[in-house]
Amino acid sequence: MAKKPELDDFRVPFFNDGKKAEQFALDDFDPAVKPFSTGSKESDRARLAEIGAQLDALQERLHTQTRQRVLLVLQGMDTSGKDGTVRAVFHEVDLLGLRIVSFKAPTPVEAAHDFLWRVHAQAPAAGELTVFNRSHYEDVLVPVVLGTLDDAARELRYRHIRQFEALLAESGTTIVKCMLHISKDEQRARLQARIDDPNKHWKFDVADLEARKLWGKYQTAYRDALAATSTEIAPWYVIPADSKTHRNVMIAELLLRALVGMKLEYPPAKASLKGLKVD
Amino acid sequence: MAKKPELDDFRVPFFNDGKKAEQFALDDFDPAVKPFSTGSKESDRARLAEIGAQLDALQERLHTQTRQRVLLVLQGMDTSGKDGTVRAVFHEVDLLGLRIVSFKAPTPVEAAHDFLWRVHAQAPAAGELTVFNRSHYEDVLVPVVLGTLDDAARELRYRHIRQFEALLAESGTTIVKCMLHISKDEQRARLQARIDDPNKHWKFDVADLEARKLWGKYQTAYRDALAATSTEIAPWYVIPADSKTHRNVMIAELLLRALVGMKLEYPPAKASLKGLKVD
Numbered sequence: 001m002a003k004k005p006e007l008d009d010f011r012v013p014f015f016n017d018g019k020k021a022e023q024f025a026l027d028d029f030d031p032a033v034k035p036f037s038t039g040s041k042e043s044d045r046a047r048l049a050e051i052g053a054q055l056d057a058l059q060e061r062l063h064t065q066t067r068q069r070v071l072l073v074l075q076g077m078d079t080s081g082k083d084g085t086v087r088a089v090f091h092e093v094d095l096l097g098l099r100i101v102s103f104k105a106p107t108p109v110e111a112a113h114d115f116l117w118r119v120h121a122q123a124p125a126a127g128e129l130t131v132f133n134r135s136h137y138e139d140v141l142v143p144v145v146l147g148t149l150d151d152a153a154r155e156l157r158y159r160h161i162r163q164f165e166a167l168l169a170e171s172g173t174t175i176v177k178c179m180l181h182i183s184k185d186e187q188r189a190r191l192q193a194r195i196d197d198p199n200k201h202w203k204f205d206v207a208d209l210e211a212r213k214l215w216g217k218y219q220t221a222y223r224d225a226l227a228a229t230s231t232e233i234a235p236w237y238v239i240p241a242d243s244k245t246h247r248n249v250m251i252a253e254l255l256l257r258a259l260v261g262m263k264l265e266y267p268p269a270k271a272s273l274k275g276l277k278v279d
Numbered sequence: 280m281a282k283k284p285e286l287d288d289f290r291v292p293f294f295n296d297g298k299k300a301e302q303f304a305l306d307d308f309d310p311a312v313k314p315f316s317t318g319s320k321e322s323d324r325a326r327l328a329e330i331g332a333q334l335d336a337l338q339e340r341l342h343t344q345t346r347q348r349v350l351l352v353l354q355g356m357d358t359s360g361k362d363g364t365v366r367a368v369f370h371e372v373d374l375l376g377l378r379i380v381s382f383k384a385p386t387p388v389e390a391a392h393d394f395l396w397r398v399h400a401q402a403p404a405a406g407e408l409t410v411f412n413r414s415h416y417e418d419v420l421v422p423v424v425l426g427t428l429d430d431a432a433r434e435l436r437y438r439h440i441r442q443f444e445a446l447l448a449e450s451g452t453t454i455v456k457c458m459l460h461i462s463k464d465e466q467r468a469r470l471q472a473r474i475d476d477p478n479k480h481w482k483f484d485v486a487d488l489e490a491r492k493l494w495g496k497y498q499t500a501y502r503d504a505l506a507a508t509s510t511e512i513a514p515w516y517v518i519p520a521d522s523k524t525h526r527n528v529m530i531a532e533l534l535l536r537a538l539v540g541m542k543l544e545y546p547p548a549k550a551s552l553k554g555l556k557v558d
Contacts, residue, residue, distance in 0.1 A: 083375055087373050201545075202546050204549075269480050278491070
C-alpha cells in the first residue's frame, strides 16, 4: 500500500539542512498530481467549504488576540493561480480580520529604499491574517533572472529575508509560504485562454510572454530562492497547482494546520461583566 | 394601494435643499420597518446572494478601470451592524478589488494632523471598492456629543467634509453613505447579548455603556451631520437596521444601483492580441 501523502512531503528542506537543501529540485515535484484531493471535484469543494468554516472560526479567535498574527505568502509564475487562491480559500472567512496585499513592480519611492521597506510596512498587525499576493521574493527572482543582481548581492538578499522573517516570527507571526507550481504546458493553456476571451485582455500583458521565454531561468531562480529561505519559522511548500481545486484544498489544509497549531483561544471572560444588565 | 417604497424615500435631503434639510428628522424613520424585505427571511437571503453575484460581476469590471472607484461609508451607533454588513453584503465579491478600512480613535500621529488627513490616505484607488467601517464622521459626532467642538468649529468641519467628498467625487469616485439606524431597545438587546456570552466579551467595551447614556445627544448629532453633508455627489441614506437581514438587503440594493449607474464596461479588446498563439 502506498504511503498516504503528508503536507510535509511537500515542504522545501530547511536552509540549514545542508545536503538536503542542496539536493532539493523543483523537477522532483509533478505539478499535475493531486495528493490532497478527496477523489472528486465535488467532494473537494465540500472539503474546501468545510475548511473555510473552520478557518473562519479560528480567525475570529485570532482577531481577539493582542499579539498573534498570520502571514501567508503566495508566489508562482504568471497564471499559477494566486488570485484564484485568495478568492477560493478565503471565501468563508470574515473580511474584517483579513488583509490582501498585492505587490506590483516597485514605485520610484519604494525603489529608493531597501527592498524590504515596503514589505515591512504591510506586515500583519496583531490579530490580522495577511496574504501577500506576490511578495519580497519578486525582488530576488526578477533581478536574478534578468541578470541585474550578482551572486553576492543575491545571497545577501536571501540572508536579509531570513532575518526579516525571523523578526516577524519572533514577534508573534506564524508564517506559511506557498509556491504555486504549474507546468509550462498549463501556463500556455491559461495564457491562451486570456488571449482568446476579449473580456480577459485586461489581465494579459505582453510582458507575460517575455517572462515565459525565461521559464527555465525562473524555475532555477525559484529553486534557489526556496532552498535558501525555507526555515523552521517560515517554511516553503511546493503546491502542485495544475489543478485549481487541488491547489485550493492543499493551501487551505496548510493554513488550517498552521492556525490549529497556534492554539488560539478567546480571551478570558471579563469577571466585571458577570450579571451586568444594560439599562 | 400603498406606494411601493423606493430607495430614495430613505435619502437624507440634500444640504442645499434649504427647508427640507432643516426639517429632516431621524425620528421620522422607524428603525424596525423592513421596506426592502421580500417578505421572508429565506427569500431575502436568496435576494442577497443574487445581488452579491451581480456586485461581483460589476466589481470585476470596476477592477479593470483606470479612473472609476467606489466608496461606501458605514456609520451607526455601537451594535448597529457595521461589521455584519461588511460580511454579508460582500460575501460573493472578490477580495482583490475590495478594501475594508476600520477607523479607530485617532493615534497621536493622526491627531497631530487635520481630521481628514488619515481619511484621505485611505481613499479608494482606481478600480477599487473601499468600505469605510466608521469614518471621518466620527470626528464630528464624538466631539460634538462630548462638547469639545463649538458650533463654528462643527460647521467648519461639515464644510471641509463636503469639499473633501467633492474632491473625491469629481476625481471619479462614486460615494454612497449609509447610516445604520437602530432603536435604543434593539441596542440594549445586542449589548446584553455580548455581555451574556463570555466569547463575545472581547467585543464589549464599558465605554459602549457611556456612549449609550448619551443616546439622545448622539441622535441629534447624527441628524445634524447627515443634514449638513448629504449632497448630490455623496448622499446619505437612513437604513432601518433593527432587522439585520433587511439592513443587508437594503445596503446591497443601494450599492448595486450605484454600480449599475456607473455603466461599467470592460476595456476594449486589444486588437494586437487577435489570433495570437502562445508558444
